[in-house]
Each structure stands twice: as structure tokens, then as C-alpha cells.
Amino acid sequence: GSHWTYEGSHGQEHWRDTYPDCGWKAQSPIDIDTGTVQYDPSLPPVETSGYRNPGGNDFTLINNGHTVQMSLPPSMQLHGLPMMFTAVQLHLHWGRKGSLEGSEHKVDGRPFPAELHVVHYNSEKYSNVSLAMHHPDGLAVLGVFLEAGDAENPAYDHILDLLDKIQYAEQKTTVAPFNVRDLLPVHLGHFFRYNGSLTTPPCFQSVLWTVFHQPVQLSAAQLEKLQKSVYSTAEGEAHPELLMDNFRAPQSLNGRVVLASFP
Ligand code: BO1
């Protein structure tokens, strides 16, 4: 199994010892400084297809010890990028109860309590994600900030209601098909765009990032459910550890330019 963690002797400062790419110069996440992003009026809007009708098959939801991840069918695709991308999986990053932190990306130094990632690969150029992830134009990840609001967000309950079934690492369950588009912000036209990496080992610099400007709201109870339901440890381990604070610190831009689709 993978050995890396977020804190401690195998924590993020040590990732590069085992995974050299984690020490390279175009890493993710980043703190997006809205004062220095470059407005690009020619950026086409991001469009999803097949998100509403993800086929008849159930999704698989797994606690892999690092995150909670749901498999996605190849009928879900992303348009508006330089090439067509096909969905593979989505997963979440979050903090701990009572903390303002949890997201990987930040905006003007401000964290959000959680962040959704929808991972796609360049299916015009590569035949599968394992191949694509080794190439700079291989992956496209959508990043969605999650924040606390007044109302419950029913789309997220499709995932959150199942967390009790995958409390421990390596546990899986099935999710009935639902409209994955509803996990995304209403407005897909306002986003930040930059070239970066996987935010976990192996940290390959293969990701065209789209981070939406508009956050999605979950109720405080829903956020708390995410923060308190799943363990990074396997069932029966002597010292159960809650899975939380699974976010990487912001990485240096090293001269990269972040584009904005809006003025
Ligand atoms: S993230 O979206 O930047 N947090 C991210 C981080 C790690 C991966 C994906 C997205 N890992 C890769 C695995 C591959 C797997 C692929 C798609 O995800 O290294 O083995 O095929 O699930």
C-alpha cells in the first residue's frame, strides 16, 4: 500500500524523497492571487456532457485511506478545453471540525472548508488514465470549493449518506446513479485555469486545472458529517484515526501564470 501521509515522518515535506516529482516546479495546489491573475476573454466556458445521465450502472465509492473517492463512467465528458476529456473519478479534500481549512486551493490566502475534485483524462490523445497521467496534457481536474451555507445540499447527500458504510480504509460501497452535474456550481463560466500537478504522490505534472470561482454550499451538518465519519485506518486497527486534514499546502507558482475566465 502507499505509505505517504499528510503529517509526520511520511508527511508532505517528505513526499519528494520517494516521489521526486513532488519537488518539481509546477506543483499543485496553489494560492490564487486574484490581483495577479490574467483575465483571458478567449477562454471558452467549461461544459460537461453525460453528467446528468451517468448510465444505468452504480458508482463505486471507496475509502482509500487518503480520501473518499467515487468512480465515474466514461460517458461523462468535459468540453471547452483544448481537447476532449473523459471522467474517471471524483473525490474530496477536507479539514477538521471547527477549522476554516480543508480546501487545497486558496483564493487570496483564504481557505475553504472542503474541495471537490473531478478527475478526467485526455481521451482524444491517450487510451487510459494510467497512460495519460505521465504526460503534461494528460489530465484535467475540476476543483470546486465547498463552504457552509444555510441549506442542506441534497446532491451531496448521495455521497455523505453512505460514509457510514465505508468508515474504514479499503471499504467500498455502491452509489445509485445521480446527477453529478448537481455537485458543481451553477455557473461553470467563471473559473481560474493553470497548469499543475496531482496534489498527492506521485505528484505528476500532468494536470490542466480548472478551479471554479463560485463555491458550492453545504449545510454545517453536512460538512461535519464529512469531517467526522471516515477513518484513514483499516477496521480493527488498535489506534483508529479520523480521515481529515487531507489537503496539501500551497505550492510555489515559480513563474506560472494563472488565467481567469472573467474580468
Ligand atoms: S488530485 O485531483 O490532484 N487530488 C489527484 C491526485 C492523485 C490522483 C488523481 C488525482 N491519483 C491518480 C492515481 C492513478 C489513478 C488516477 C485516477 O488517480 O495515481 O493510479 O489511475 O484515479
Ligand code: ZN
Ligand atoms: Zn484531489
